[in-house]
Amino acid sequence: MNSTTSAYQTSASVSPKQMSQLNNLKLNDGNEIPMVKQSLDPYGNETELGQAIKDSGVPREKLYVTTKISGTQVKNTKEAFELSLKKLQLDYVDLYLIHAPYFAKTPEDLQAKWADLEAIHASGKAKSIGISNFLQPDLEVILKTAKIKPAINQIEYHPYLQRGSLLEFQNKHGIATSAYGPLTAVVKAKPGPLDGTYEQLARKYSVTPGEIALRWCIDQGVVALTTSASEDRLKAYQKVAQFKLTPKEAEEISEIGSQKHFRGFWGNKFAADDRS
Numbered sequence: 001m002n003s004t005t006s007a008y009q010t011s012a013s014v015s016p017k018q019m020s021q022l023n024n025l026k027l028n029d030g031n032e033i034p035m036v037k038q039s040l041d042p043y044g045n046e047t048e049l050g051q052a053i054k055d056s057g058v059p060r061e062k063l064y065v066t067t068k069i070s071g072t073q074v075k076n077t078k079e080a081f082e083l084s085l086k087k088l089q090l091d092y093v094d095l096y097l098i099h100a101p102y103f104a105k106t107p108e109d110l111q112a113k114w115a116d117l118e119a120i121h122a123s124g125k126a127k128s129i130g131i132s133n134f135l136q137p138d139l140e141v142i143l144k145t146a147k148i149k150p151a152i153n154q155i156e157y158h159p160y161l162q163r164g165s166l167l168e169f170q171n172k173h174g175i176a177t178s179a180y181g182p183l184t185a186v187v188k189a190k191p192g193p194l195d196g197t198y199e200q201l202a203r204k205y206s207v208t209p210g211e212i213a214l215r216w217c218i219d220q221g222v223v224a225l226t227t228s229a230s231e232d233r234l235k236a237y238q239k240v241a242q243f244k245l246t247p248k249e250a251e252e253i254s255e256i257g258s259q260k261h262f263r264g265f266w267g268n269k270f271a272a273d274d275r276s
């Protein structure tokens with residue numbers, strides 16, 4: 001496990017609801033999520049994020065706020081959720097996620113946690129509910145007892161970690177995919193077989209390789225979840241709204257990407273060659 005992974009704790013994030021010219025993705029509960037989520041997320045620090053939202057003066061309805069319950073520790077869901085709201089100084093979040101399935105010792109633990117999220121959704125305090133880092137077997141467990149299907153699964157997803165048939169399974173069940181680490185091939189996993197392709201496509205569209213990486217997600221209907229400490233970089237990523245990869249280019253990225261395997265997060269939960 002690298003330091004980024006071990007430091008990774010439950011986080012809240014906030015993104016503008018609409019990026020110029022990019023349509024939002026409609027979720028299975030009727031709500032919409034921005035196709036590119038530019039997160040501001042001081043990990044484990046909902047209090048600061050709440051203050052930042054308040055200080056920004058941006059109307060609440062213009063923001064898309066996501067937070068999560070721990071995926072590694074057993075917590076009382078209602079108490080954890082209410083504490084998150086209190087720290088965020090909000091009445092509701094747009095999306096509440098189970099951060100990972102790793103807290104669960106039995107299938108029933110997962111099913112009970114999902115039922116807790118359904119209760120929160122019913123209270124109106126989380127407009128959408130979903131999961132993160134779930135694989136198909138975890139999803140199958142909760143779908144057995146779910147009254148509401150998860151709206152979204154937030155997973156590490158990029159051309160060097162394409163997750164086998166997980167996206168196909170999620171599409172079949174109307175569960176949207178949100179990709180964290182979408183820039184991995186550009187920022188973490190170099191050198192790699194995609195370096196030349198990204199450069200060439202970046203030249204063609206007069207953008208950066210990072211924007212090609214984000215567009216590869218968007219063109220598959222996958223929400224790209226990115227973050228930057230640089231305001232200039234966040235602004236520059238607005239360019240993803242101004243071009244589209246051809247299906248052949250997107251397919252080429254997938255094919256070339258599958259020549260390499262790289263996982264940036266939760267590495268201690270998987271064998272080194274496991275691509276799921």
Ligand SMILES: NC(=O)c1ccc[n+]([C@@H]2O[C@H](COP(=O)([O-])OP(=O)(O)OC[C@H]3O[C@@H](n4cnc5c(N)ncnc54)[C@H](OP(=O)(O)O)[C@@H]3O)[C@@H](O)[C@H]2O)c1
Pocket residue numbers: 008011013039040041099132133154155179180181182183184186187208210225226227228229230233265
């Ligand atoms: N559910 C989970 O288990 C989980 C795990 C990890 C992350 N996440 C979520 O995913 C979000 C996205 O984070 P990520 O790390 O996965 O995002 P990412 O978009 O793959 O990478 C963002 C990082 O890349 C850097 N970067 C961006 N453009 C660059 C460029 N052109 N050249 C060099 N470096 C560049 C940024 O640094 P600068 O700040 O310098 O721009 C930032 O550190 C997080 O905010 C978090 O909410 C969730």
